[in-house]
Amino acid sequence: MHSLYVAWQYLRFHKVKAVVLIAALTLITCLPLAVHILVRASEVQMLARSQATPLILGQKGSALDLVMNTLYFASKPPETITMREADRIDETGFAFAIPLYNRYTARGFPIVGTTLDYVSFRRLEIASGRMLAVLGECVLGAAVADQLGLGPGDTLISTPENPFDLAGVYPLKMQVVGVLKTRHTPDDRAVFVDVRTAWVIEGLGHGHEDVAAARDPQVVLTEQDGKLVASAKIVQYTEITPENIDSFHFHGDTGQFPLTSVIAVPHDDKAATLLMGRYLPETSAFLLIKPLGVVKALLQNIFKIQRVLNIIFAVVSVAMLLTIVLIITLSLRLRQTEIETMYKLGCSRLKMAELVAAELGVIVVVSLMLTAGLTGLALHWQTALMQQFLS
Amino acid sequence: MSLRRSGMLAWLGISLTLMAWTESQARPTVYVVNYPLQYFAERIGAGQVHVVFPAPADEDPAFWKPDVETIAAFQAADLILINGAAYARWLKTASLPKSKMIDTSRRFKVDYIEIQGTGTHSHGPTGEHSHAGTAFTTWLDFRQAAQQAQAVMEGLSRLLPEHKDAFERRYAELEQDLLALDERLGTIVAGQREQPLLASHPVYQYLAKRHGLNLQSVLWEPEVMPDDAQWDGLRSILQAHDAAWMLWEGDPLPASADKLQALGIKSLVFDPCGNTPEQGDFFSVMQQNVTRLLQAFQ
């Protein structure tokens, strides 16, 4: 006990040295562990999400972009396909289609345009407020609500793709009607809207005053053969309200409207195979893929990186341990007078070793406790942490 | 009564209540957007499903707008039967789960009739477009109604595969009824297809198309006396379209009927039955419609 007491006094007095040593040791042990935990968590989560997503249909091109956009709402949207493709999948009778249009963002978070089928498919639940009911509404992932400090009753404005694009996308002021429960998936970091609301943001659908009923005569430019030609004076709504919702409409055939991808949920394995048969790479203009394969390939790369990291960690650890040994040796040399004094005061060499060991022991134990604590924290928050890395 | 016996009775009571409760819980809920679909679903589903048609009786379900709670109820349903053909305007802006929705008229989508006559206009860079809608009283062509009923049957069978046979059997009966009615109507009009007819409202497009009727519509409401401009409009139609009968959605005001009568036009009610009828059901209302139409073709 005396040795521990003396060691503790020593470390207390030489705080900086002790902290540096503890930090160094903690880092040596923590880093590889943390990387391992994160890689494991990413593996588990990425596999879980890709396993839970049987098939993805998208434009031919980068399968990785398609999967990352569909599963993680990654920022780079793939080439679009049309709503017709989602309908075609439904019409096959092999699967039901969940359309996704993940192109726009709101205050840094992806706006995911989809149907309510996505919500039930991912088993998302409302934590507060309610589910989407009409156009112009949005439901926030838990992390979005948390970070933006928004809840039901607030509004959220979509970010224009290009602020100088006057004719193109108008920012849409969306009504926040609900917040989803935390799922520790990318869904926590998304803003969910009806796919048609996403099209409204795209400028494909809009509302305006009824031209024939417009009070301002300047609105109607000419009337030719029963056709009214309206001037640009008609208000372009940037908010869908109960008053104007009835005037919202889409120009053209919604079947031709864009989607970034379609999640196809086959009714069974046989249906999946049959559906895959309809989208053979040789003959199909589209890409129908199992995301699991793509994600597994991606994970292989992550594992490779982890292996390299592990080697780096091993080398750094050895270097750090050598440095620590050096520090201790140097410090013992600096403490030679102290050691001599203690010897003169009757201290045995064994006791001296015990004192040094106690100092090291305290450092090691504290480091290990820190490592255990940090590892525990990492394990506890791994999914949440993972999300930060994945988005 | 012994304690044991009363205990047993209590147990029986609880069991029966529980059974009734679990049955009502187990029965899938089907939401529909108009009365014909409710009728089809109830006739085919026959107690195996709980059919809900939430539009109030005094509203036209085509233009009715449900509140958020009702939309939530639609979302929570096990199956949502919609009419298609742009019926129920609220569907355009409501968020509903696509996988639960069945567009009952999808199969004859190519036969949709586009309504002309409302203004077209243009604004912005996207060019001219029209707000003219799609005629939506699809079921007034009874063959189409049968196809809608078939879609209902398929939806219910997917929902409750164990009752597929019963659904198919009941559908077959319904189909037979509808086709028989179609045939009867065909026979009635067969001789005088070219006879000019008037419709108080543009809701009989599919009926007219099915049987090649020579039908022109005005935009009148049964419960409103048409104004002078509307009468003038009618007179100008009559110059080229010498009709002797006008089809009404509901009983016209006697004054309207009298004034028409003075012009040599008789009134008859052909109820499209979009909402729940006060008496009878879809089939009986349609039978009455057909019977009434007989007068015009005698």
Added chain:
Amino acid sequence: MTDAQLPFIAIERLTFQYPEGDFYLHIPELGIDAGTKAAVIGPSGSGKTTLINLLAGIVSAVSGQIRVHGASLDQLGDAERRRFRIANVGFVFQDFALLDYLTILDNILHPYRINRALNLTPQVREHVVHLADIMGIADKLKRHVHHLSQGEKQRAAICRALATRPPLLLADEPTGNLDPANKSHILQHLFQYVDEAGATLVAVTHDHGLLSGFDRVVDFQAFDRPQRA
């Protein structure tokens, strides 16, 4: 001479040399009685500190006899000499040799913490507080070394030397780093302890002005330096 008749410190024909280097010490005979306050003087390098180390059993003689408080140090092994030191010797160093990371109290108690042979009892703590009181540093016990003046540091060092109530007090230039006023204070404290406890003091000093207080002066110049054997 029997053991009982021998002086507290008895050295005969003692020789010492370090394994390397030219240093060589020869003490033909030296006896110091118990209760004596002895000053050791001599030029630098004459072996004064070596004598202290020999008396403490830190180093051992090459030849000859050295008996302290009845123990023949020349016949004891390292461990036994260490045990002898713990039991019999109190050390006062010129540079105080206090540990900067311990409080003054912990410094004084340090011998108890680093030697299993010593038992740190409440009585010991009481004794140490009493000693600090006598030395005038009772209010500094919770302080670390760097808060103390030179004089206070040496007083703390003396407290540490006296904490185990040693019969032999060895002081190597105890006043070397002190101003004149502190020098006499420190010596008075040492003398007081020796007088009260009947202990023996052997103090190396350069300061001839202080010699008057000692009972005896051992001058290393008196030892001739025979040729190396």
